[in-house]
Amino acid sequence: MMRLRTILAMRIGTLLRVLCIICSSQAASIAAERGALPSSVIYRASQPIVIDGRLDEADWRNATSIGEFQFPWFKEGARENSVVKLLWDAENLYIGCVCDDRHIAARAAEHDGAVAQDDCIEIMVSPDASLPKRYFNVEWNVLGGYVDGHRPNGAEGGRVEWNADGVQVKGQTEGTVNDDSDEDRCWVTETVIPLANFREFMAEYPPEEGTEWRANFNRHGGEVNQQYSQWSAVDSPTPAFHAPHRFGTLTFSEETNAIDRSNSRYGDRLDLTYLIDDAGQRVAIKAPADWDQRRKQIVAAVEEVMGTFPRPAIAQPLDVEVLEEIVEDDYIRRKIAYHTDRSDQRVTAWLLLPKTVAPAERHSLPAVLCLHQTTTPGKDQPVGLADRPSLHYALELTRRGYVTLAPDYPSLGEYGYDFEADEYVSGSMKAIYDNTRAIDVLQSLPEVDPERIGCIGHSLGGHNGLFTALFDDRLKAVVTCCGFTRFARYMGGDLTGWSGPRYMPRIASEYGLCPQKMPFDFPEIITAIAPRGVFVVAPLRDSNFDVVGVRETMAAAAPIYALLGAQDRLAAVYPDAEHDFPSESREAAYEFIDAVIGKRNTEP
Incomplete structure (x- = not known):
């Protein structure tokens, strides 16, 4: 499930005005949430969309999120994403929603029922961007119940009767509805609204390339x-949704293929000094x-291939x-399970x-997550219980004064795992999430300084560490040995080795094993870790x-x-060796880790 994130830029002038006018802490919180009006591009569906609540068509997988929701009135509880x-075509607007929810409530399954009392989501839309106060709203829940309305004269003009034709809502849940005795995960809806409902109010019907709507x-x-959250946060001290002056912009595009779009925008991905904005304009990267x-575009592209990085409201207890x-x-060597x-x-x-550090230092040690290569012994390799000595980096780092943790990769070592039976899009994303929990384990240890954690890996562990660092900035330094090359340079451009269940199956099913169709590449992965440390062997x-x-x-x-x-x-070193981690390269890697996170805590 896609949970792609876009943080809205804060409009400082507006913030200062609010702070001057409203001196309450609640108003300050609202101001912090509010930013510039968001915008998003709606790409055309390349094939018919079946409304079944599954969001399983390739168009949905390739589509990007409109952006992160804001919580301007948050006080307590959990912020649920x-x-x-x-998507759109000549006849319809399609809306796919994935809503995290630990306690799903929904009872109104009929049209114009009490949907607002259920967990629900709504669109408010003005199909003529020049007249944002003339808008419609459709609100729905996971049962398919929906409410529709029209406000031709803005919020203050009141709601008039309007029954949209052809609206369909289908939903799916991961959890139990109306049962608060357990915890749910999320609800999913797939909604279609025929464009003909807005025809007489649209500047162009059907939409054309560049047609703009205003919406929230x-x-x-x-x-x-x-939950009281919004795409575009409203400047009100209490929950208020009918605020067309805060509607963001939706721009229609005739482009249909997200894969081709990503590739055409950034070519071979060797020039990282520019970005393409939502309007398709090339903008030089001149500032952080x-x-x-x-970087947000890179993370979104990686999630297109690997699946969405899990962000549960409450993590499974370790x-x-x-x-x-x-x-x-x-x-001391301990086998642990979590x-x-x-x-x-x-x-x-x-x-x-x-054991060789001074007692005073034993509660402030740096730590390193040590990831193994593709090998049946799994975690035994880095700690010196299997494979050649050149891959015993966890043992060597411990002898330098680091706490080290070496987990099994799913399906290797003692970690029996069926990739076909889980909910992850890729084995890579499963491993990434497991690694973030391993970092949780390290941070929970009394011996570890939680701000000084790095990662090292060879081959499978080499790229696995890079992927983990992309999604978890608690890793301050990453060493990757024999872990990557550009996709076009891998096995003559044949990406079969990357496409198995243990890795990223979509590379075959969606991208045809073709480097030129991939929406990301390793120059972007390495750079997206900056300014944290990366050492390459x-x-x-x-x-x-x-x-x-x-x-x-x-x-x-x-x-x-x-x-x-x-x-x-x-930094990088290029030893005269085969697929191995030579001693001089390991020493250089350890010195790099020393420099970034430090062997000892020397602060007074």
Whole structure:
């Protein structure tokens, strides 16, 4: 499920005006939520959309979210995310919604019922951007009940009778409806509104390339943890949705293929010094804020391929259990198990604790997440219980004074896993989320400084670490050995090796194993980690990951690292070796980790 995020830029002048006029803490909170009016592009559907509540057509998968919802009136409880996607064709507007909800409430299944009392979402839309006060609203819940209305003279002019023809709403839930004794995950709706309902009020019918509508999306209702969130936050001290002066802009596009669109916008992805804005204009990246916009596009593109990064309102409790402990001369090795996303499944990992540090330092140690290559022994490899010594980096780092954690990758080691039976789009995203929970484990340890955590990995672990750092900024340094090359340089451009269930199946099913169709590439991944540290080991004779593509990636990333003042946090070595992690390269990698997160906490 797509949960793509866009943080709206704050309009400072408006904020200062509000602070001057309203001196309450509630008003200050509203001002912080409010920003510039949002905008989004609606791309044309390439095939008929079946309204079944599943959002499983390729057009939905390739569509991007309109942006993050704001919470201008939040006081307590949990902020539950809402993701909205839009499509259109000559006859219809399609709206796909995924709403996180721990307690789903819905009872009104009829037209013009008490939908507002249920967990619901609505669109308020003016089909003529020049007349935003003349708008319509349609509000619906997961049962398919909906309410429609028309306000031809703005909010103050009142609602007039209007029954839209042909509206369909289908929903799906992950949880139990109207049962607060348990916790649900989300509800999903797929809605179609025929454009003919707005025909006499539209500037162009049907829409054309560049046609603009003004709109807002609101979420509210429910019985537990009521949500009052909006796409465009309204400047009111209390919940208020009928505010056309705060409507954002929706721009129709005749483009239909999100894959081709991403590729055509950024070509070979070796020039990262510009971004393409929602209007299709090329904008030079001159400041960190510019790069932030480009980075959001990169994260969204990665989620198109891997699936949405899970962001549960309440994470599954880790419930860490120590299964065994072995005390060696200079370190302690514990086998632990913990939950990541399910209460009926545990990940096992080796936790290594150094014994040679002074007692005063044992509660402030840096830590490193150590990820193994594709190997049956899994976590045993980094800790020195399997494979060649050149891959025992967890053991070596522990002997340098680091706490290290080496978990199994799903389907390897002791981690039996069926990728076909889970809810993840890709094995890569499953592994990423597991790794973020491993970081939770490290931060929970009394020995670890939670602000000084890094990651190291070889091959599978090498790119797995990069992917994790893209989604979790708690990793301050990443070492990747034999972990990547540009897709066009991988196996002569044949991406079959990336497309299995353990990795990213959509590379085959949606992108035809073709590098030119991929919506992201490794120059973007590496650069999106900036300004945090990245150290790359790329052997000259690596038969998996061509070194030329690595050099091209590093050259592409360098200007953005310089822009962010982090040029010393991007480094690479190119040993004369095959698919391995030579000793001199490991030493250089460890020194890089030392420099970024430090072996010891030397602060007074």
